[in-house]
Amino acid sequence: MGPVRRRAHGWWPFGRGFTLLWTGQFLSQVGDQFLFIAGLSLLDRLTDSRAAFGGLALAITLPQVLFGLWGGVFADRWPRRHVLIGSDLARALIVLGALTVRSHADLWRMYPLAAALAIAGLFFYPARNAVLPALVRPEHLLQANTALQASYILALVLGGTSAGFFVDRFGPYAAFAVDSLTFGVSALTLAAVPIPSEADRPPAARRGSPGRDLWEGLRFVWAQRPLRRIVFLTPFATVGIGAIQVLGLAFLAEGLRVRAGGFGMTMAMMGLGLALGLVVIPILGRRIPHATAVGIFLAAAGLATVAFSQAQTFALVLVAALAMGLCIVVARAGLATLVQHLTPSPLRGRVDSLATLMVNGALALAQAAAGLLGQWWGPRPVLLGAGLLMAAIGGLGVLALRGLPLDPPRPPAGGERDPV
Structure with a gap:
């Protein structure tokens, strides 16, 4: 079938x-x-x-x-x-x-x-x-x-x-x-x-013990340079979101005198940006290679986070949130797509688990760091730092993925498995 x-x-x-x-x-x-x-x-x-x-x-x-x-x-x-x-x-x-x-x-x-x-x-x-x-x-x-x-x-x-x-x-x-x-x-x-x-x-997806299967998945990611770089980039798409979830309400209240309802509106605008990604991505996919788009939109999401942190009006906050949502969904969807393209079917579950673990870990770390640093320095500098980090990693991503072979490789283990 x-x-x-x-x-x-x-x-x-x-x-x-x-x-x-x-x-x-x-x-x-x-x-x-x-x-x-x-x-x-x-x-x-x-x-x-x-x-x-x-x-x-x-x-x-x-x-x-x-x-x-x-x-x-x-x-x-x-x-x-x-x-x-x-x-x-x-x-x-x-x-x-x-x-x-x-x-x-x-x-x-x-x-x-x-x-x-x-x-x-x-x-x-x-x-x-x-x-x-x-x-x-x-x-x-x-x-x-x-x-x-x-x-x-x-x-x-x-x-x-x-x-x-x-x-x-x-x-x-x-x-x-x-x-x-x-x-x-x-x-x-x-x-x-x-x-x-x-x-x-x-x-042949059940050849060895579960522990051996786990090691095989980790070894596969490490052996594939394009995949290794993509898995490294994936967690950074969550840094800005994590910081805003923790500090967004305090930033709006302290910097712009906006109450909780305004934070809800901000998150709704971010959601609207994600929905717009459904319209943008079909057009984007015909014009820009996926690997290039990932780096560009990750960097753009970082710049949108910078704009959010430096906004002096609530209207600019809403525009920045809309841009963040659009850029983050393109970057994250692009990263997931590249992982699926580069991983043969028998290994996709293990590779996806590794990427998901790194995303969840990065999100938890970003939230914890934002809370701690925000207590010391205030929301605005921390949000600015998160945006600059995302922008820098996005620029690095454009360079790291440029020219790399992105065709699906064959799985390891001496040809005992055939890529789907």
Whole structure:
């Protein structure tokens, strides 16, 4: 069975397979906003301790650091359709566990539930990104990655707004049930996605032990110079976003006398910029090589962050946020596309897990550093530094990727595997 694709048509040049995948993911991401707001509401209702919120964040983050690479290992060993559906069904059941948290004495249950939810998600995204190149035409892969990036922001805006009203009206437990339902719907859509057999279960993908498979993936990335450089660049696309998430509200309040509603509008403009990427990328893809576009737009995102940090009016802040969203989605989608192009199907899960781990680690580090440095120096200098760092790395990316061979290499191990 060959890749399931169709001819390009308009701004959404994707067939049934990708559309089902995108729809299920979007619904589950909307549900995630219900879970997030419901969880915060429940914690606020049952405890006055700020440490409880920090502990929940640690319970989500720590498993991603400790086990982040293993999700990709098993996404390459097991049938990827089963991994995708199993991850969604597992998360649907885990979320229902929050319905048992009814008093302060039950709060401890939130932490293992949050950790289990994070671990289940570690299997989903490597498997999703591994099958993606088989669901769309090669010339539309960049646009498909952009659509996946944009779905998160769209869910953040729509889901966050609706979830707040929903929790106020029906309470957190109803919101937990909604999130569980969205995972179930996502599993149903994934069951209907026509995944080609060579992408679903790559040949000879379960040859050795899991530990050996993990080492093979790391060794493969290190051996491929273009891929090694791309994986190095990937985390820097999150630096500006991380700094703004932590310091944006304080920057607007202290520097421009703008209240929390203005910060919400700023994030909405960033989301609009991400959505515009869906329109820009098809045009861009016909004119600029993907590798060049990554460096240019990463540098442009840094310059937009610099403009944000130096803005003297709220209008300029909104323009800079719009530009940041547009540039970041092009850079991140371009990086994901290059990784998929350069990695044979049997190894895509492991390589994607490595890239995701670095992105999540960089985002957490950027947020922590922004909070600490912002306390010492104030928001404006820290945001300026984050923008200059992104701009410098983007310029380095243009030079580092120029002239490198970007054709998919053959996987290691003496030809026992054939690239798809």
